[in-house]
Amino acid sequence: MQNFFVDSEFLSQQALERKHKLESDASFRTNHMQYMPGMEIINSDVYESVMSHVNSYDYAKYSAKDVNSALEHEICSIEDFKALLSPAARNFLEQMAIRARLETSKHFGNTVYLFTPLYIANYCENYCVYCGFNCYNHIRRMKLSLEQIDHEMQIIANSGMEEILILTGESRSQSSVEYIGESCKLARKYFRMVGLEIYPVNTDEYAYLHECGADYVTVFQETYDAEKYETLHLFGHKRVYPYRFDSQERALRGGMRGVAFSALLGLSDFRKDALATALHAYYLQRKYPQAEISLSCPRLRPIINNDKINPMDVHEKELCQILCAYRIFLPFAGITVSSRESASFRDGIVKIAATKVSAGVSTGIGDHESKYTGKESQSQEGDEQFEISDSRSFDTMYHDMSSEGLQPVLNDYLYV
Amino acid sequence: MNDDKLVIGGHEFSSRFILGSGKYSMKLIEAAVKYAGAEIITLAVRRANTKEGENILDFIPKGVTLLPNTSGARNCEEAVRIARLARELGCGDFVKIEIMRDSKYLLPDNQETVKATEILAREGFVVMPYMYPDLNTARDLVNAGAACVMPLASPIGSNKGLATREFIQILIDEIDLPIIVDAGIGRPSQACEAMEMGTAAIMANTALATAGDIPMMAGAFKSAIEAGRKAYLAGLGRVLTRGAAASDPLTGFLRD
Numbered sequence: 001m002q003n004f005f006v007d008s009e010f011l012s013q014q015a016l017e018r019k020h021k022l023e024s025d026a027s028f029r030t031n032h033m034q035y036m037p038g039m040e041i042i043n044s045d046v047y048e049s050v051m052s053h054v055n056s057y058d059y060a061k062y063s064a065k066d067v068n069s070a071l072e073h074e075i076c077s078i079e080d081f082k083a084l085l086s087p088a089a090r091n092f093l094e095q096m097a098i099r100a101r102l103e104t105s106k107h108f109g110n111t112v113y114l115f116t117p118l119y120i121a122n123y124c125e126n127y128c129v130y131c132g133f134n135c136y137n138h139i140r141r142m143k144l145s146l147e148q149i150d151h152e153m154q155i156i157a158n159s160g161m162e163e164i165l166i167l168t169g170e171s172r173s174q175s176s177v178e179y180i181g182e183s184c185k186l187a188r189k190y191f192r193m194v195g196l197e198i199y200p201v202n203t204d205e206y207a208y209l210h211e212c213g214a215d216y217v218t219v220f221q222e223t224y225d226a227e228k229y230e231t232l233h234l235f236g237h238k239r240v241y242p243y244r245f246d247s248q249e250r251a252l253r254g255g256m257r258g259v260a261f262s263a264l265l266g267l268s269d270f271r272k273d274a275l276a277t278a279l280h281a282y283y284l285q286r287k288y289p290q291a292e293i294s295l296s297c298p299r300l301r302p303i304i305n306n307d308k309i310n311p312m313d314v315h316e317k318e319l320c321q322i323l324c325a326y327r328i329f330l331p332f333a334g335i336t337v338s339s340r341e342s343a344s345f346r347d348g349i350v351k352i353a354a355t356k357v358s359a360g361v362s363t364g365i366g367d368h369e370s371k372y373t374g375k376e377s378q379s380q381e382g383d384e385q386f387e388i389s390d391s392r393s394f395d396t397m398y399h400d401m402s403s404e405g406l407q408p409v410l411n412d413y414l415y416v
Numbered sequence: 417m418n419d420d421k422l423v424i425g426g427h428e429f430s431s432r433f434i435l436g437s438g439k440y441s442m443k444l445i446e447a448a449v450k451y452a453g454a455e456i457i458t459l460a461v462r463r464a465n466t467k468e469g470e471n472i473l474d475f476i477p478k479g480v481t482l483l484p485n486t487s488g489a490r491n492c493e494e495a496v497r498i499a500r501l502a503r504e505l506g507c508g509d510f511v512k513i514e515i516m517r518d519s520k521y522l523l524p525d526n527q528e529t530v531k532a533t534e535i536l537a538r539e540g541f542v543v544m545p546y547m548y549p550d551l552n553t554a555r556d557l558v559n560a561g562a563a564c565v566m567p568l569a570s571p572i573g574s575n576k577g578l579a580t581r582e583f584i585q586i587l588i589d590e591i592d593l594p595i596i597v598d599a600g601i602g603r604p605s606q607a608c609e610a611m612e613m614g615t616a617a618i619m620a621n622t623a624l625a626t627a628g629d630i631p632m633m634a635g636a637f638k639s640a641i642e643a644g645r646k647a648y649l650a651g652l653g654r655v656l657t658r659g660a661a662a663s664d665p666l667t668g669f670l671r672d
Contacts, residue, residue: 106573109441109625162466192466289518290490332520407441414462414501416494 004129004232006306008138019136022127022234032230032239039243040202040250046287047245050279053078054224059271062086071095076329081278084325085271093317096324100353103331112406113334113356114397115163116156117197120144120183122365122382123174126236128222130267132303132385133169135236139304142365142382143174149183155368157190159360159394162410164191165218169385170199170238177205181212188213192411195260199237200247206254215415217251218260218296219244223268224276232267248284258292259284260336265319266300266311274322278329294334294356295326301340301386316345320352327353339388346390347404359397361388420649422617424594425510425542425563427481431455432611432641434596436621437463437485444625449477451634456481458512458619461502462488483544485512492531499536511536512566513545522572526553530560537561546598549583554591565591566619568599569610573622575602578610588614604633604640611644612652 005023007016021028035041062083070080071092083089084096121143124133132139144152156164164187168175180198187194195216196209206217223229226241233239248259261281263273274297281293297319299311314322319341326335337346337354339361346357362371365382369375372393392400401408421428435448437458448454457476461484476482484502489495492515499511513536515528529545530553537543542563547553549567557565567587570579577600578584588595594616601607607618618641627633 105626106575106622109622285520289520290516292519332522409463411466412460412463414488414498416489416497 002309002312004306004309006137008136008305010138011136015136019127023129026230029230029234030239032233032241033226034240035243036237036240038202039237039240042203042246042250042253044246044249046249046280046283047242049283050276051224053082053279054272054276057082057272057275059086062088064088064091067092070328071099078279078282078329081325081329082275084328085274085322087271089321089325090317093321093324096321096328097352100324100327101351103327104353104355107331108355110406111355111409111412112350112401113163113409113412114161114359114394114401115165115193115195115356116159116161116358116360116394117165117167117363118149118152118156118187118368119167119169119363119365119382119385120149120152120180121171121175122169122385123171124169124236125171125173126238127234128236128238129232129234130264130300130303130309132305132383137303137305139383140381142380143179144366146182146186148366148379150186152366152368153186153190155372156360159372160398160410161360161394162191163193163195163413165195165197165216165358166214167197168199170236172199172237175199177201177208181209184209184212184214188415193413193415200244201250203250203254206251206256208254210255213415215257215413216260216292217248217256217258218262219247219251220262220264220296220298221245221277221280222264224263224273224280225268228268245280248280249287252284252288252291258294258334260294260296260334262296262298264298264300265314265322270314270318270322274325278326281330281333292334293330293332294336295330296336296338297323297326298338298340301389303386304383307387319345320349323349323353339390339392340386341389343390343392343400347400350401350406351404357397357401359392360394361391363388420645422594424544427542429455429481429617431638432617432645433637434458434483434617434619435624436598436619437487441625443630444621445476447631447634448624449480451631452624452638454480456483456510458483458485458621459507460485460487461498461505461507464505464507481510482507483510483512484508485514485546486532487514487516489513489515489532490517491515491525492528492535495528495532496535499532499541500539503541509540510542510544513543524548524568526550529553530556533557533562534560537563544596549580549587551583551586551590554587558591558593562593564594564596564616566596566598569597569606570600572599574600575623575626576600577602577606581609581613584610584615585613604636607637608640608644608647611641612647614648615644617641 066083067089070083196214197218336356363384367381431453433452434456437460484507486495486498515525570576596617597610598619601620
C-alpha cells in the first residue's frame with residue numbers, strides 16, 4: 001500500500017485536523033453509496049450486470065488451456081475475456097498482440113486518431129488522495145476566463161489539432177455547467193470534435209452540454225471496487241460511487257454520441273478493474289446500441305507534492321495484456337492511450353490495440369502559449385494534475401505516427 | 417462487352433468496382449483507380465470534414481465520380497443533413513445512404529433508410545441506399561426513388577463474403593434496379609461469385625485495405641469482377657446442384 005497522504009504547511013490547524021480525521025476515521029466520512037441532494041437517480045440495471053461478474057471473478061482459476069481456447073474462439077465471450085485478463089495469459093502476450101492487431105486492423109485499418117486535452121480550471125471540491133487537484137493539495141489554482149479559453153483554443157487549433165477534450169477539476173461552484181457550456185461553444189469555433197471530461201452531471205445538464213457542441217463524455221470510475229473507492233475518495237461529491245457509475249448512461253440519455261470508460265490502474269486490483277471497465281462499456285452498448293464506446297487505461301502517476309505515487313503492480317507488460325484483452329473482447333471500441341505512458345510504449349501499442357493518442361499535452365491551466373510557443377506567459381498559470389511522460393508536440397506525434405506506418409487522422413466526425 | 421455499362425441514375429460507368437470508404441488512405445484510392453479501375457469512390461463526409469492538408473477531396477482523380485456517404489448518421493434526419501452538407505461541399509449529386517443505430521456490427525437501419533431515400537430522391541440526389549437484404553424494403557426503396565439497391569453480403573469489414581447469398585439472389589431476381597453488393601466481400605472469388613449471380617457491381621474496401629499488396633489485390637478484384645460479369649452475361653452452363661442428370665430424357669416416353 002503506498003502512502004498517498006501529504007500534509008501541506010499552508011493548511012490551517014483546523015483544516016489539517018479535519019483532513020487527518022477523514023483519512024483515519026471511516027465513521028467521519030459520509031456513506032459513499034448514498035446520493036447527495038440534486039443527484040439524479042436513474043435506477044439502472046447496468047451496475048448489477050457488471051458487478052455480478054466482477055465480484056465472482058477468480059482470475060487464479062484460469063489456466064493456459066483457457067487462454068488458448070479464448071484465443072481460438074472467433075467471438076470472445078465474457079468468459080474468454082476473463083481468461084485473457086488472468087495471470088495465466090501473461091505467457092501469451094505475443095499471441096494476444098497478434099490477435100489484437102488483427103481485430104484493430106479489421107475495424108480501424110491502420111489509422112490513429114490524435115487529440116489534445118485542454119484543462120480550463122483546476123479547482124476541486126473533493127479529497128481524492130491520489131490526485132494532484134485534490135482540495136487539500138497546495139497547488140496554484142486557476143480558472144480560465146472565456147477570453148483566456150478562446151486564446152488557448154486558438155493556439156491549439158493553430159498547431160493543427162481538430163479534436164479537443166475539455167477538462168475541469170471537479171468543482172461545480174467554480175466551474176459551473178454554464179461555464180463549461182460556454183467553453184464548448186467556443187470550442188466548436190475552432191475544433192471539429194469536442195469531448196468533455198468533467199464532474200458527473202444530470203441528464204438534462206448533459207443534454208444542455210450536447211446542445212452547446214459536446215458529443216463525447218469521458219468519466220473515469222477510478223476503481224470499480226466500491227470499498228476501495230471509499231478509502232480513496234474521502235470527501236466531496238465524487239465520493240458518491242453510484243452517481244459516478246451511471247454518468248455515461250445519463251450522458252447517452254442526454255443525447256451524447258459517445259462515452260468513454262476507465263479505471264485508474266494501480267488503485268486497486270487491476271484485473272478486476274479492467275474486467276469491470278470493459279463490462280461497463282459492453283453492457284451499456286448492449287442497452288444503447290447506437291452509442292460509440294471507448295476505453296482508456298491510465299495508470300497512476302506522480303503528482304505535485306507527492307512524487308512517490310506509482311502504478312504499483314501494473315507494469316508495461318500488464319498494461320499491454322489488458323489493452324490486448326480489451327481489443328479482442330470489444331473489437332469495435334476506441335482505445336485511448338494517454339501521455340501518462342512513455343513515447344516508446346505508445347508507439348508500440350498503437351500498432352496493436354490503441355486507436356487514439358493525445359499530443360501536445362499539458363495538464364496545467366493556461367499554459368499552452370508558453371508550452372507551445374516558448375513565449376513567457378503574460379498571465380498566471382495553474383499547476384498540473386499529474387506528470388505526463390510523453391511530451392511530444394502535435395507535429396512530432398503526427399510525424400512519428402506516420403513514420404511508424406500509421407495514418408494519423410485528425411477528425412472523423414460530424415456534429416449532426 | 418464494351419457496351420455493357422453499369423447505369424446508376426442515368427449515369428453510365430464501365431467499371432463495376434466501387435471503392436468503399438471504411439479504411440481510407442491515399443494509397444488505397446490510388447490503387448483502386450489505377451489497378452481496380454474504380455470510377456466511383458465513396459467518401460465519408462465525416463472524414464472529409466477536416467482542415468488537414470491531406471484532404472481526401474484533393475486526392476480524387478479527375479473523371480472519378482465521388483460518392484459521399486452518410487456514415488455517422490443514426491437516423492433519417494441526420495442522413496438527410498449529411499447528404500445536403502455533401503452537396504454544399506461540392507461532392508455532386510450522388511449519395512450513399514448509410515444509417516446505423518448500432519455501433520458494434522454497423523448494421524443498416526432499413527426503415528430509416530427508406531425514409532431518407534424518399535426525401536433525398538425528391539431533392540434530386542442519385543440515391544444509393546445501403547441496406548440489409550430484405551425484399552420488402554428493396555421494393556420500398558424502388559418506390560422511394562432509389563437509383564440502385566445495395567444489400568450487405570456480411571457484416572461490414574468482416575471479409576466473410578456472401579453470408580446473405582440467398583436473399584441477395586432474390587433481390588437480383590425481383591428488383592429492376594442495379595443490385596450492388598456492399599460490405600463483407602473479402603476475396604476476389606467472393607466478388608466473382610456475386611457477379612455471376614447477377615450483381616451489377618461490387619463495393620469493397622477492407623479487402624483491399626488489409627491486403628498484403630494493395631495494388632496487386634486491386635488488380636485481382638478487377639479480374640474477378642470482370643470474370644464474374646462475363647460468366648453472368650454468357651449464361652452459366654449446366655451446374656448440377658441437385659441429383660444427377662439422366663443421360664436419356666426423362667420425358668422421352670412422350671409420343672407427340
